[in-house]
Amino acid sequence: MIRTYFDEMYDGAGQVRPHYREFARWLAQTPPELLAQRRREADLLFHRAGITFTLYGDEQGTERLIPFDIIPRSIPASEWQIVERGCIQRVKALNLFLADLYHEQRIIKAGIIPAEQVLANEQYQLAMQGLDLHRDLYSHVSGVDLVRDGDGTYYVLEDNLRTPSGVSYMLEDRKMMMRLFPELFAAQRIAPIDHYPNLLLDTLKSASPIDNPSVVVLTPGRFNSAFFEHAFLAREMGVELVEGADLFVRDDHVFMRTTDGPKAVDVIYRRLDDAFLDPLAFNPDSMLGVPGLLAAYRCGNVVLANAIGTGVADDKSVYPFVTEMIRFYLDEEPILKNVPTFQCRKPDELSHVLANLPHLVVKETQGSGGYGMLVGPASSAAEIEAFRVRLKAKPHAYIAQPTLCLSTCPTFVDNGIAPRHIDLRPFVLSGKETRVVPGGLTRVALREGSLVVNSSQGGGTKDTWVVEG
């Protein structure tokens, strides 16, 4: 049998990899009925905690529990060190890119990125041009999506520098595992992650030039798919969760309405897209933002995390240039690889893509959440033809990549345990230092053979372990 996928738990010969041995021993010893009972318990606890995710494109617009799988994704500490260094390197370069792009634009002058590519991009915000940010930081909270190809090599699939979500699942999955299976954590050294909210608060405070700034979490509201996470993080950090209507601007300063009168706000951890932040400067129909916020921000009186205009750096059309950014700004070789990417805006690359659609993954440059993408090998001829029409009509809106194998991890399914494809999103915090808690969010595609792990597309999650020893 030819092994096409890299399995996290078993090597090519079917042997358990060393960092999974303790877990495999435990799994073999634990009676199946007990596991089944614990899995039901987990569902119940998650449901009770209200950890749900709103599905877009679902007629009922319903909230759904994100399936949690009790078999962890485990990473040996030695391997994690490389991933960690790679993510930090990447986010440092991306922050330097943003600072450069909104100031001198050295990378354009050096001929590495075409001016039109970034400056005509809708995510490039004129409001950021020439604006100086504390510590020159734009993306304070970044999510780097990683996958592994057939031989186990890690690849960066995309960077998330706008309002990356999912960290609450990372934390809740760990809590759940420790509650259900404490014996697993006693038997081996699994790196802790529960200090993430402290690190996040520390990062947000260090984004402001003033001492002990007042921090709030700004949510679009309870109808947002990630509302649970916004409330969760505010609670864990011990700061206020606010909606746009709870804030107001007076003389270019931001205040929060409280029962004790207005209270100054210095740092806003905003989980609201740029377009909705200030109805007087961006989308005028936005009822979610704060009128006057942009002017206050540009006066330097409030910090937004992440900054406005980070989207130009994580745009899929800019992604192919990230390896060059690392060389340009850091004078280092990239530690993590980029997936080879065809830019459909280029006529020769477009014709290659059109000729090879059944083998490629095609994505919208502006899309996220797994909506509006084509996974060639998993699509019918009719689906491919329908996509071909869209691609031809707006080639500049798409990129294409070879279909990666994506590593698998044993996962509970209807009839036992079977390998399912996974990815990994470590969360990188940029403040005084750049830090990553060990691990991240592991998403798993629960449908057999599926390569789409997004929770909006029927993906589940797993606890992610960094195992020492």
Added chain:
Amino acid sequence: MRLSISHETTYHYQDQVRASIQYLRLTPHDSERQQVISWQLDLPRPVRAQVDPFGNILHVLTLDEPHDAIVIRARGQVDIDELREAEHEGQSAFPFLRCTRLTEPDEALRDFADQHCHQRRDRSALIDLMHALNQSMVYTPGATEVDTCAAQAFAGRAGVCQDHTHAFLACARSLGIPARYVSGYLYSEDSTHLASHAWAEAWLEGAWYSFDVTNQMARPERHLKLAVGLDYLDACPVRGMRRGGGHEQMHAKVVVRPTPVIAVQQQ
């Protein structure tokens, strides 16, 4: 030519407004074409000027005491260099290629632009486009609303200067020419003409050229620039929000007149 401007805007509210905030772009700045001799903005309370993302002078007026009226007065004198046709700027024009909701071209606008410009991407092509748009969209106050987009106004074959400008921007950008919205004042001997005006600028050979579709003028001889942006929303003189107040009545009185310059000859 020296122009004197007096611009008074009054808002009356049916009920008390609890709080309001306005982004005001009512102060011109110096450029190659215009030099501000004097300018004064009178607001209900003092506000410090700042520069907005497009380089315009912005005042943010916040009122959080109950009020039932707001009066905003702008007045001053500005010298216009009638002979200068284009303006140079250091900033890249690429951001002005992108579309906005108000300037998104539909099939009809794209075809219209192609039909009048073909392969041409120069000033004369855009002048033809300007004339053609003026013919296709009859100047008709009341035909459109403030949030009517270019495609809607073009389909309705009518509009005001804002719609003319949006349609021009949609066409120019669809041809790959960066273009921007300008709001400002226009001097006209004919006093029935509105003195508050909007026109377009397009980036050609490294400079911004004016295209006033409404008046079919490609030379901005009598145009005083207040603000620029991607569309009306970025550049409009007043953009605000309020809590409470009920129905609103707005009165604007704009007077633009030429003022003799007492020349001081230095030989």
